[in-house]
Amino acid sequence: MSFKMNLMEGTNFNASSLTALQKVTLRAVVMSFLFYGLAAIEGTLMRVALVNPSIPPIHGAPEHFFSIMTVHPIIGIFGSTYQLVFAAFMFLIPFLTKKPLYSVGLANFVWIMITIGSALAWIAAFIWSYAPLYTLYWPLPADTAQFNVIGGIVFIIGVALIMIGTLGFIYNIYATIFAKVGVHANKTTKELLISGFGIDGMLNLVHKLTGKPPYSKEPALSLPVVAIFRGTVDTFLDALVILGAGILVLVYLLADVSGASWDVHAVDALLYKNFFWWGLDLVADGLVLIYVAGSWYLLATLITGQKLFMENVARAALLLELFVSWMVWSHHLLADQGQPEMMKLISGEMVTMFELLTQGLALFITLMTLWKARPLKMTMELKYLLAGLLGFGLAVPAAIIQADMGMNRILHNTQWIIGAHVHVALLTGLYMTLYSVVYVLWPLLTNNTKLFSMKFANAHFYLHLIGSVGMGAFMGMAGLEGMLRRHFYMDGEYQTFMILAAIAAIMMVVAWVIFMANIIMSVGLKGLVGIFLPASDDTATFGIDPQPSVVVSQKK
Amino acid sequence: MTFETSVELLKFHNVAYTVYAMLIISVIAWFAYNLTREKKAEPIVRIPFYLYIGFLVAMGVGHHIFTYNTIPWVSEDIMRHNITPDKTFQIKMANHKFDMPEKMEIKKGEKVLFDAHSSDLVYGFGLFRQDGSMISQMQVNPGSRNDLLWTFNECGEFDVRSTEYAGPAGNAMFVKKVVIVTGCDKKGA
Numbered sequence A: 001m002s003f004k005m006n007l008m009e010g011t012n013f014n015a016s017s018l019t020a021l022q023k024v025t026l027r028a029v030v031m032s033f034l035f036y037g038l039a040a041i042e043g044t045l046m047r048v049a050l051v052n053p054s055i056p057p058i059h060g061a062p063e064h065f066f067s068i069m070t071v072h073p074i075i076g077i078f079g080s081t082y083q084l085v086f087a088a089f090m091f092l093i094p095f096l097t098k099k100p101l102y103s104v105g106l107a108n109f110v111w112i113m114i115t116i117g118s119a120l121a122w123i124a125a126f127i128w129s130y131a132p133l134y135t136l137y138w139p140l141p142a143d144t145a146q147f148n149v150i151g152g153i154v155f156i157i158g159v160a161l162i163m164i165g166t167l168g169f170i171y172n173i174y175a176t177i178f179a180k181v182g183v184h185a186n187k188t189t190k191e192l193l194i195s196g197f198g199i200d201g202m203l204n205l206v207h208k209l210t211g212k213p214p215y216s217k218e219p220a221l222s223l224p225v226v227a228i229f230r231g232t233v234d235t236f237l238d239a240l241v242i243l244g245a246g247i248l249v250l251v252y253l254l255a256d257v258s259g260a261s262w263d264v265h266a267v268d269a270l271l272y273k274n275f276f277w278w279g280l281d282l283v284a285d286g287l288v289l290i291y292v293a294g295s296w297y298l299l300a301t302l303i304t305g306q307k308l309f310m311e312n313v314a315r316a317a318l319l320l321e322l323f324v325s326w327m328v329w330s331h332h333l334l335a336d337q338g339q340p341e342m343m344k345l346i347s348g349e350m351v352t353m354f355e356l357l358t359q360g361l362a363l364f365i366t367l368m369t370l371w372k373a374r375p376l377k378m379t380m381e382l383k384y385l386l387a388g389l390l391g392f393g394l395a396v397p398a399a400i401i402q403a404d405m406g407m408n409r410i411l412h413n414t415q416w417i418i419g420a421h422v423h424v425a426l427l428t429g430l431y432m433t434l435y436s437v438v439y440v441l442w443p444l445l446t447n448n449t450k451l452f453s454m455k456f457a458n459a460h461f462y463l464h465l466i467g468s469v470g471m472g473a474f475m476g477m478a479g480l481e482g483m484l485r486r487h488f489y490m491d492g493e494y495q496t497f498m499i500l501a502a503i504a505a506i507m508m509v510v511a512w513v514i515f516m517a518n519i520i521m522s523v524g525l526k527g528l529v530g531i532f533l534p535a536s537d538d539t540a541t542f543g544i545d546p547q548p549s550v551v552v553s554q555k556k
Numbered sequence B: 001m002t003f004e005t006s007v008e009l010l011k012f013h014n015v016a017y018t019v020y021a022m023l024i025i026s027v028i029a030w031f032a033y034n035l036t037r038e039k040k041a042e043p044i045v046r047i048p049f050y051l052y053i054g055f056l057v058a059m060g061v062g063h064h065i066f067t068y069n070t071i072p073w074v075s076e077d078i079m080r081h082n083i084t085p086d087k088t089f090q091i092k093m094a095n096h097k098f099d100m101p102e103k104m105e106i107k108k109g110e111k112v113l114f115d116a117h118s119s120d121l122v123y124g125f126g127l128f129r130q131d132g133s134m135i136s137q138m139q140v141n142p143g144s145r146n147d148l149l150w151t152f153n154e155c156g157e158f159d160v161r162s163t164e165y166a167g168p169a170g171n172a173m174f175v176k177k178v179v180i181v182t183g184c185d186k187k188g189a
């Protein structure tokens, strides 16, 4: 087949054979990877600007630099990660529970909301240079002396739409898990809830230890479903907090537009910070860690075809992580002297330490499950899974180090935090895990479409892995030498590290281009358009008997 | 081991984390290599894994507890309300500007309190060496107490920079050589 033909038609992809569930999942996946590319390009622009500030499009202007820095995490975390994770889970829950998704319409609403919301936030930064950064520290987002008030309103509306889409996702997941149809036809809500929170795993462990039969009850929900449910609890709280903060900011901005000038100091900055970090931390310490652990368990069982090692411990660990994730936010406030010392010590330092244990356990359980199934074939999904495990192996200890009252005094707000911890956790840990999920779901979502090139897949893997670990390492080293995050250095400070980090960032952009080329050459431009056309088959399940059309198309 | 200044601590930390990173990368690489080999899994292989997990926990938790007792400023920070400082400097911040003494002169070993107040935005107060490395810092929130008690164990001229983002104008919040510490035996030590 000629290159041009391949570009138009793909390998053997047929968009019209897809069900409604497959289509809505693929739509969100496509949007997610487009936003990922945008975030990667924005990140690279900032990296390059730190090497040579006068380079276009930033031209040495802090306003421009910081407006990019403001939307970069919004695009990366919400536009890309949220979309990808939500898409995968709205497909996986029906797949794992063998029940239909509660609503395909709602699933479509979710990706549209997140896409429009992320785009609005981006536009606010692009047109009005609105730049309070994602931390939204009070009263910066409502500071109309520095920022255009219209830009602020557009930004906040964008974030609010993302959160409304998020609530739609949560409703869809809960309604699907608790629907009493199929395998759950004769389960009570109580049984499903006990399983969802991991309480049955804890009870099984207690019964085993105290010798009280029956030692082990078959849980109502499979382990990955438990992890998704558990993570969704945090996503819900987090959405409420960010929405709440957004409404507060919006009230002040609207008051400003109407000519009233309300006293921004009526809101206590430290109290607001506590509220905001409690919610925002649920994205990082709640959602990412739990969703990731759940994805590892799912991937390990799918790749090996065997039961998970120490399953009850894994379930109990998810319950433990629930309480841990709610109580760790003070590690973001260790340099805030107004924060009570006891809070810093207990929440910020002691409880945060448990994340090493919960995450270390998830890592161990996944590795053991893989090891027991030796020998395994080194497939793409296994490769990505191992890289994902490595990412968290590097990033979680990096976080524990800065969540220390002594270390935080010299690491707070430095590039160490954003490089060695955040970027390694997200780019190496989370994205490699998500790519593994993508490779596992690929045949199911595309009805066994042949991947265009394995060489491309491998090139993407190595470029992304080396680029992400390398960038995190060089940013981290600069941080140890005092380089601040959220700062635009214009006099060639930390030049060596910044050049190396910029090279690593460019590697990741190249990796993304290769990945996208591989996907587009596989599905073809026609197929890509076809994904967004309405589905003729409105099936909302995957791979179960009453919908023979799906099964048939699977077997073709 | 005790750490007198942040330079020593950061150096130690740099080496410790690099060693750890190399270790975990090689463990995963070793694991991946063995995963595809024909040989059937033996129960004995569990031992290195338990060791590995034990190592992870010991490293993470250990680093924590270990540094807690060796970093002098932690206990001082927790007890700062009961300590009478030798010197106090008032730092006022507003409109992306520092309002503080032109020169803050300090003798090595003195306990100095930096008492910062912001009347508008959230800022940061950070002390830096001439090579750009950080001595210490705190957040400065409007409406709450922001007091950093610090004992300088090193001499030299130090810069003050805002370490928290407060809008693009905050980038210029940088005052050179405003803190001067003297009284060291050897020059610069």
Ligand SMILES: [Cu+2]
Residues within 6 Å of the ligand: A281, A284, A285, A328, A329, A331, A332
């Ligand atoms: Cu956190």
